[in-house]
Amino acid sequence: ARTGTAGKMLRERTVRLQYGSRVEAVYVLGTYLWTDVYSAAPAEAQTFSLKHSERVRVEVVRDGQAEEVATNGKQRWLLSPTTTLRLTMNQASIEASSDKVTVNYYEQEGNTPIDQAGLFLTAIEISLDVDADRDGVVEKNNPRKGSWTWGPDGQGAILLVNCDRDTPWLPKEDCSDEKVYSKQDLNSEAVHKMFVRSQGALPHPQALRIVIPAGPSSEFSIGVMWESYPFFGQRYIHILGRRKLYHVVKYTGGSAELLFFVEGLRFPDEGFSGLVSIHVSLLEYIAEGIPQTPIFTDTVTFRIAPWIMTPNILPPVSVFVCCMKDNYLFLKEVKNLVEKTNCELKVCFQYMNRGDRWIQDEIEFGYIEAPHKGFPVVLDSPRDGSLKDFPVKQLLGPDFGYVTREPLFEPVTSLDSFGNLEVSPPVTVNGKAYPLGRILIGSSFPLSGGRRMTKVVRDFLQAQQVQAPVELYSDWLTVGHVDEFMTFVPIPGTKQFRMLMASTSACYRLFREKQKEGHGEAIMFKGLGGMSSKRITINKILSNESLLQENQYFQRCLDWNRDVLKKELGLTEQDIIDLPALFKMEDRQARAFFPNMVNMIVLNKDLGIPKPFGPQVEDVCCLETHVRSLLEPLGFCCTFVDDISAYHKFLGEVHCGTNVRRMPFTFKWWHMVP
DSSP states (O other): OBOOOTTOOOEEEEEOTTTEEEEEEETTTTEEEEETTTTSSSSOOOEEEEEEEEEEEEEEEEETTTEEETOOOOOOOEEOEEEEEEEOOOOOOOOTTTTEEEEEEEESSSSSSEEEEEEEEEEEEEEEEOOSSSSSSSOOOOOTSSSSOTTTTOOOOOOOOOOOOOTOOSSSSSGGGGGGOHHHHHTSSSSSSEEEEEOOOOOOOOEEEEOSSSTTTTTTTEEEEEETTSSSOOOEEEEETBBEEEEEEEOOOOEEEEEEEEESOOOOBBBOOEEEEEEEEEEOOOOOOOOOOEEEEEEEEEEOOEEEEEOOTTOEEEEEEEEEETTHHHHHHHHHHHTTSSEEEEOOOOOHTOOOOOOOEEEEEEEEEEEEEEEEEEEEEETOOOTTTHIIIOBBTTTEEEEEESSSSSOOOGGSSSGGEOOOEEEETEEEETTTTTTTEEEOOTSSSSOOHHHHHHHHHHTTTOOOOOOOOOOOOSSGGGGGGGGEEEESSSEEEEEEEHHHHHHHHHHHHHOOOOOOOOOSSOTTTTTTOOOBBBHHHHHHHHHHHHHHHHHHHHHHHHHHHHHHHHHGGGGGOOOOOOEEETHHHHHHHHOOSOEEHHHHHHHHEEEOOOOOEEEEEHHHHHHHHHHHHGTTTEEOOOOOTGGGTOOOOTTTEEEEEEEEOOOOGGGGEE
């Protein structure tokens, strides 16, 4: 193929001539039309000459060498099997068959043609147009619209899954339904505008056929709608997708622009990369009863936008918390904390939570984005506790989407709750940038055959491509969530962050220091009569040999994760802050001995940290004092929230009982290279 003036490969088509007859053909602007003068010649012909209209550019190509032909027809060429004609035009025809090329055939000596062949051309322009340059506007005939590339200079259209709900009475997302109920559903901008533009005379009844290629990757991945009879009351018709593989519209001649609306129906997933193509083909009519043949095809390629998680370093928008019979004081403290920030508190009341307090475990907030539009999308966990109706009934709505992944055959375990799904801030690892961070999920120890997050969720997260997941080891914990041993905090006023990790060795180190300073009899859980009938002091903890051995084992589990995180996130020891923690062994797994401070809520510089009720040194908890000394010099404001009776005793803490929707990244995902 040869390169056209615009720098793109021009499409090629062959038209057959026949001596003694007139052939009519459609020429589509931006293509090459080839014709074989040799096979169309009478047997005795030796040479040929050409005449053609001014609007047709004709080249004689011999042995790969092209020579442009003048319009006068005086020049002669030898007929040979390697001689062909290449035709182009650069304007649409006003009348059908108004441009022509005439080939005269001669015997070797004669000056009078022995026969001739005529080609009558109608030039038309057809393009299938989308926003391929990603500026939010549909441009005309972008030369790179048929392919898709990543990066700041990438090209290719982006499609959103239409997973919000513009119609209040629908039970599910818009994309779950073929019907279009309203103009705002069609114009909800979760859909992408696509135009079929055409210009030129009408040579014969022609048809334009718009096609989604068959196959599981496309037909159930996108839907196409169009507005029918806009002057006589709108009807919105679903014309492509969900087993409808093609749609035919008449090509009427003149200048026409048909507007279509394209929606994504599903997210990238296992076996589906997220890339889909749509074709428009011009079909040629030969005669009644004979199938029409495609003579030109234009293609656009979309990538369906991935679901993106938001890390702690992004500004909070809303804080969610459940109202329970027993958490009035906790709710009050969270409300006070949220009032210090610029976000809103959203309380999920008992009629909706039905006794389920673990809002972190039910959902994960993220978003989807295209150049023209973006909106939050909640990922619903397969956990399905009593909060299972909350995301659909309370969150799904206009410009708020919903997605879930339910395993068909795998058992759902505690590791499928979304306290076990976190995401790091942006990192660079060995020169490779992850500008949207990396997803972190807890798993079982390699080869141990323990609990693991269900495959459908892991496959979904992997398929989004932009936040390459890392599996950590969390199965050593009773509940088994990554948020029990790590979190990230933004350094106020900068784009940096620190990773906070639970550390049993840091706790023993602190307690030994206090013992040395003469505070060995400092009491834990002071004033909490119900926590323990025994008086728990620093001395008792340090002299408990089995507790020490258990926590040495737990520290090894923590260090395994520390090493993986340093490697996979490109962190150094300077990026990590150890928060004192103690665990106790029950049924060979760990549960927090005192409220686990790493399980905190992060709202910019304000941190809501589980109140540890640690040993009282001069009437102040030495654990709180220690954590303040680590975090306050970095600009953080530490608020210790009492969660002991409403959350800790049920094996969770502040982070488990809250959830935060955050602002999206300013970085555009399509600018990265996964």
